[in-house]
Amino acid sequence: MNSKKIGIVGLGLIGGSLGLDLYQKGHYIVGISRSQETCDRAMERKVCHQASPDFKLLNDVDLIFLCTPIGSIVPTLETISSELSPSTIVTDVASVKGEIVQKCSEIWPNFIGGHPMAGTAFVGIEAAQYNLFKNAPYVLTPIENTPSQSLECLKKIIAQLGSIPYITNPEEHDCAVAWISHLPVIVGATLLESIDSKAPSNILELAQKLASTGFKDTTRVGGGNPELGLMMAQYNREAILDSLIKYQQVLQEITDLIRQQKWNALEDILRKSQASRPYFLKD
Amino acid sequence: MNSKKIGIVGLGLIGGSLGLDLYQKGHYIVGISRSQETCDRAMERKVCHQASPDFKLLNDVDLIFLCTPIGSIVPTLETISSELSPSTIVTDVASVKGEIVQKCSEIWPNFIGGHPMAGTAFVGIEAAQYNLFKNAPYVLTPIENTPSQSLECLKKIIAQLGSIPYITNPEEHDCAVAWISHLPVIVGATLLESIDSKAPSNILELAQKLASTGFKDTTRVGGGNPELGLMMAQYNREAILDSLIKYQQVLQEITDLIRQQKWNALEDILRKSQASRPYFLKD
Numbered sequence: 001m002n003s004k005k006i007g008i009v010g011l012g013l014i015g016g017s018l019g020l021d022l023y024q025k026g027h028y029i030v031g032i033s034r035s036q037e038t039c040d041r042a043m044e045r046k047v048c049h050q051a052s053p054d055f056k057l058l059n060d061v062d063l064i065f066l067c068t069p070i071g072s073i074v075p076t077l078e079t080i081s082s083e084l085s086p087s088t089i090v091t092d093v094a095s096v097k098g099e100i101v102q103k104c105s106e107i108w109p110n111f112i113g114g115h116p117m118a119g120t121a122f123v124g125i126e127a128a129q130y131n132l133f134k135n136a137p138y139v140l141t142p143i144e145n146t147p148s149q150s151l152e153c154l155k156k157i158i159a160q161l162g163s164i165p166y167i168t169n170p171e172e173h174d175c176a177v178a179w180i181s182h183l184p185v186i187v188g189a190t191l192l193e194s195i196d197s198k199a200p201s202n203i204l205e206l207a208q209k210l211a212s213t214g215f216k217d218t219t220r221v222g223g224g225n226p227e228l229g230l231m232m233a234q235y236n237r238e239a240i241l242d243s244l245i246k247y248q249q250v251l252q253e254i255t256d257l258i259r260q261q262k263w264n265a266l267e268d269i270l271r272k273s274q275a276s277r278p279y280f281l282k283d
Numbered sequence: 284m285n286s287k288k289i290g291i292v293g294l295g296l297i298g299g300s301l302g303l304d305l306y307q308k309g310h311y312i313v314g315i316s317r318s319q320e321t322c323d324r325a326m327e328r329k330v331c332h333q334a335s336p337d338f339k340l341l342n343d344v345d346l347i348f349l350c351t352p353i354g355s356i357v358p359t360l361e362t363i364s365s366e367l368s369p370s371t372i373v374t375d376v377a378s379v380k381g382e383i384v385q386k387c388s389e390i391w392p393n394f395i396g397g398h399p400m401a402g403t404a405f406v407g408i409e410a411a412q413y414n415l416f417k418n419a420p421y422v423l424t425p426i427e428n429t430p431s432q433s434l435e436c437l438k439k440i441i442a443q444l445g446s447i448p449y450i451t452n453p454e455e456h457d458c459a460v461a462w463i464s465h466l467p468v469i470v471g472a473t474l475l476e477s478i479d480s481k482a483p484s485n486i487l488e489l490a491q492k493l494a495s496t497g498f499k500d501t502t503r504v505g506g507g508n509p510e511l512g513l514m515m516a517q518y519n520r521e522a523i524l525d526s527l528i529k530y531q532q533v534l535q536e537i538t539d540l541i542r543q544q545k546w547n548a549l550e551d552i553l554r555k556s557q558a559s560r561p562y563f564l565k566d
Contacts, residue, residue, distance in 0.1 A: 117493060117495060136495075137492060137493050137495075139493065166489070166492060166493070168489060172485060172486060172489055173489070175482070175483075175486045176486050176489040176490040176493055177493065179478045179482055179486065179490045180478070180490045180493055180494040180495070180497070180498040181493075181495070181497055181498070183474065183478075184474065184497050184498055184501035184502075185497070186534075186537060187470055187471075187473075187474055187501060188470075188501055188556075189537070189552065189553055189556040190470075190533050190537055191466065191467065191470055191530065192555075192556040192559050192560055193533050193537075193552050193555060193556050193559075194526070194529050194530045194532070194533040194534075195462045195463070195466075195526075196555065196556075196559045197533070197555075198529040198532070198533070199458070199462055199526075199529075200458075202455060203455060203458045203459050203462065206449070206451060206455055206456070206459040207459040207462045207463045207563070208562045208563050209420060209449060210400060210420050210422065210449070210459055210460065210463055210464075211463040211563035211564070212419075212420075212463070212464070214463070214464055214467050214468070214503070214504040215464070215467055215563055216563065217500040217501070217503045217504065218467035218470060218471055218500070218503070218504060218505070219467075219556075219560055219563070220497070220500045220501070221497040221500065221501060222501070222556055222560075223556050223557050223559070223560030224557065225557070226550055226553035226554045226556075226557055227550075229549075229553045230549060230550045230553060233541050233546070233549060234544075234546060237541060237544070240541060241538065241541060241542060243477070243478075243482075244534075244538050244541070245538070246477050246481040246482075247473060247474065247477045247534075248531070248534060248535070248538070249477070249481070250473050250476050250477040250480070250481070251469075251473045251477075251527075251530075251531060251534070252531070254469060254472070254473055254476075255524065255527050255528070255531070258516050258520060258523060258527070259524055261517075261520070263513060263516070263517060266512075266513060266516060267509055267510075267513045269472065269476050270472055270509035270512040270513060271509045272475075272476060272479065272480075273471075273472040273475035273476050273479075273502075273506050273509075274506050274507065274508070274509055276475050276476075276479045276506070277475055277505075277506030279491045280490070280491050280494035280498055280499070280502070281494070281499055
């Protein structure tokens with residue numbers, strides 16, 4: 001494809017990694033960060049050709065990736081929208097789409113929600129790396145009025161990252177990630193909180209000594225970054241509540257089976273769980 | 284310590300791995316398996332010096348490890364008890380202790396419950412390996428009438444495996460493993476079952492495509508061997524029900540916080556979870 005002029009707002013792990021790959025693919029990258037130090041470092045690392053805290057850098061770009069924290073996406077788009085050319089495509093990288101897509105599309109009709117499902121445990125420009133998005137799902141959530149040529153252009157760009165593109169609507173995206181990303185956080189955090197707050201102290205102490213890889217894996221995302229967990233709950237509240245209620249129903253069913261010693265029915269559920277898990281795993 | 288004559292009943296992953304290490308430490312090992320083929324292979328692999336389906340091999344051993352499936356431990360001890368010398372110490376390796384210890388101690392006063400907390404995903408004599416128990420917790424659960432010199436002898440033997448010994452009572456053991464081993468299985472299986480049975484088909488399909496390492500880790504033990512999950516529930520029913528009820532209370536609290544948008548309180552719980560998890564991890 002033709003080389004484009006691409007703006008990246010927010011030069012952290014995701015914004016920086018997008019810049020590294022797209023720079024290398026021959027696009028001209030301009031980066032925006034509030035910190036001049038981050039801007040300098042981004043140019044040094046070849047994340048972007050030009051970088052500045054000044055949004056004016058964006059006024060003739062073909063495409064903008066909004067890579068700020070989720071709470072800043074809408075305010076940022078409001079700030080920059082008066083400076084942009086109408087042909088500029090704007091996308092974001094937030095992990096929840098419904099509200100963001102609705103508000104951003106009102107501000108900027110040439111907006112397409114996006115969610116690259118990749119990351120590491122690290123943050124900031126120094127954490128940016130090549131090929132972060134390779135073989136990872138990259139969801140795009142166009143809506144009815146999304147210009148089709150804008151979607152085609154964005155699809156070509158993300159194909160250059162080596163991502164696996166999925167096109168769906170914001171609501172389906174949010175329901176799916178509630179189940180596979182957000183509910184696991186709550187399930188694991190609840191395990192940690194319940195043993196910590198409700199087990200007698202002698203049992204807690206012994207449990208800490210005996211805990212092994214099963215406990216470690218089950219609680220990995222639940223014991224992760226609290227800001228991330230809070231953000232998910234705030235921005236994907238309805239879908240999370242829906243999946244939580246369904247989860248609680250099944251948990252109650254399983255509890256009843258154990259209480260009533262209905263072992264065949266419990267074994268059926270455990271067999272189904274074992275059989276269903278491989279469908280969620282990539283090889 | 285002096286070399287002992289040690290019997291191992293059940294030559295699978297655990298029994299076989301015990302044999303490999305104790306053989307190498309200079310003990311004389313006799314193995315029992317119902318399958319002559321397994322007996323032959325166990326001698327070939329230096330799991331034991333002698334092996335046979337015939338329990339008579341056990342009639343002059345110093346110590347017996349019962350490494351059969353959990354449901355066979357009590358019947359096996361009943362069968363062999365008439366042949367044993369009263370000085371023979373008997374131990375088992377089951378992952379639940381309460382009922383086993385009670386019944387086995389009635390049959391054989393020189394019984395000490397044990398639980399080596401190590402394993403792999405594989406089973407059978409071919410899966411047996413050296414150093415399986417090294418640096419892993421090995422719980423012993425003596426009761427009031429346990430002969431103290433028997434406990435000392437068993438402690439020395441398991442020290443030779445490089446295990447980390449913990450002495451507690453059967454009830455505390457069962458409560459602790461309900462929290463850290465058994466509840467994680469139920470929590471993960473419930474996640475798999477709830478998405479599989481309650482998510483609409485379009486969401487399930489998308490979720491399967493987008494699921495990543497967070498979902499994979501959270502469901503690893505929940506999507507594991509159904510026989511193991513069932514066995515835990517059957518043999519540790521009361522402790523599991525107790526931890527499940529406490530888990531459900533916390534899950535309801537968290538659900539209410541999300542519903543009522545009490546974000547500060549939710550963030551507090553997520554912070555506590557993040558802070559508590561390292562206490563369960565070994566480095």
